[in-house]
Amino acid sequence: PTSSHLVGLIGTGVGPSLTPAMHMAEGRAHGLDYVYRTIDLARLSLAPERVGEVLTWARMLGFDAVNVTHPCKQLVIEHLDAIDPVAADLGAVNTVLFTEAGAVGHNTDTTGFAHGFTEGLPDARLDHVVLVGAGGAGTAVADALLRLGCTHLTVVDLDVDRASAVARELVGRHPLAQVDASSFDKLSILLPHSDGVVHATPTGMAAHPGVAFDPALLHSDLWVADIVYRPLDTALLAAARAAGCRTLDGGHMAVHQAVDAFALITGLTPDADRMSQHFRRL
Ligand code: NAD
Incomplete structure (x- = not known):
């Protein structure tokens, strides 16, 4: 690895991201x-579909790597020369390295969730986990849970067709696991018998306050992970603590996606505790 690095974050509305500060x-x-540096497509008046051109410019302008975020994680794939198998399975890339072999894609959202989960909820049971929210982030979380050894995953989304489609894709990638889809009104049947629940909808963010499902369904044998990280302490996590649950906040995933990206970009081993402490002060 060289001692000088130039890295970018391509996406829409990336200005307030905490990732640049963590990396630097x-x-x-x-x-x-x-x-x-952030490369905000909205500020540049560039449609997300032009991410391939932006990738070419970044490379020509001397960038060593870029992170890629909403809404380009899928769009970027056709512009890559190579892709890591985990990212290829997921169909989403958030880190692109410019190497002699060309632009190489990785996904540190899914590895980051797995590392953050192992860090924050070690020994958590994974026999039956319920995932609430089957969007891009939820799918990365689902893959991580199944790689960690979850044997039965139930995917719940307001959009039941989306939950079913995601569950079908997950079964294809993880044939030994049981993956099914369910609707919100079944949570009262599912949660009493589950080991843990991961929340991956935008509910609980400042712009979408509240809790995605009835917190009265939480019980002390359940662990609860939220991937919302602005704020870190969501109404869901407060309700989970009050119910006696072990909890994991969204900062673990946010930090570990950066930890894993930094390692890929530099070839060095970042200090995850130091990055976490820094993130939590930002
Ligand atoms: P998305 O829009 O792709 O998916 C959100 C999903 O949640 C959709 O399928 C939608 O149908 C469902 N949904 C929306 N509102 C709902 C509600 N009230 N109840 C139930 N389901 C609902 O979004 P995404 O990219 O998957 O991101 C989801 C959230 O994850 C973000 O808002 C962000 O807070 C968080 N996130 C965290 C990290 C991290 O590193 N911690 C990384 C990425 C995203």
Whole structure:
């Protein structure tokens, strides 16, 4: 690895992202000249479909790597020269390295959720897990849970067709696991017998306050993970603590996607605790 790095974040509305600060502080701690800049497609008046051109420009302008976020994680794939198998399975890429072999895609959302989960809820039972929210982030979480050894995953979404489609894809990728889809009104039947629940809808963010499902369904044998991280302490996590549940906040995934990306970009081992402490002060 060279000691100077130029990294970007391509997406729409990426201005407020905390990821640049996380990467640059960790770079400084390793004595690197590490510059991480946002490339906001909205501010540049570029349609998301032009992500391939942006990738080419970034490479020509000397970037070593880019993170890619909403709404380009799928769109970017056709512009890559190679893709890591985990990202290929998922059909979503959030990290692109510019190497001698060309643009190589990875997905550190899914590895980041897995590492954050192992860190924050070690020994959590994964026999039956309920995932609430089957969007892009929820799908990355689902794959991570199944790689971690979840044997039965139930996918719930307001859009039941979407939950079913995601469950079918997951079965294809993880044939040994039981994956099914269900609707919100079945949570009262599912949660009493589950080991844990992961929340992956936007509910609980400042713009979408509240809890996605009835918190009265939480019980002390359940672990509860929220991937919303703005705020870190959501109404769901407060209700889960009150019910006696073990909890995991969305900061673990947010930090570990950056930890894993930093490792891929630099070839160095970042200090995950240091990055987490820094993130939680931002
Ligand atoms: P998305 O829009 O792709 O998917 C959201 C899904 O939730 C959709 O399928 C939608 O039908 C469902 N949904 C929406 N409102 C709902 C409600 N009230 N009840 C039930 N289901 C509902 O979004 P996404 O990209 O998957 O992101 C979801 C959230 O995950 C984001 O808002 C963000 O807070 C969080 N996120 C966290 C991290 C992290 O690193 N911690 C990373 C990515 C996303």
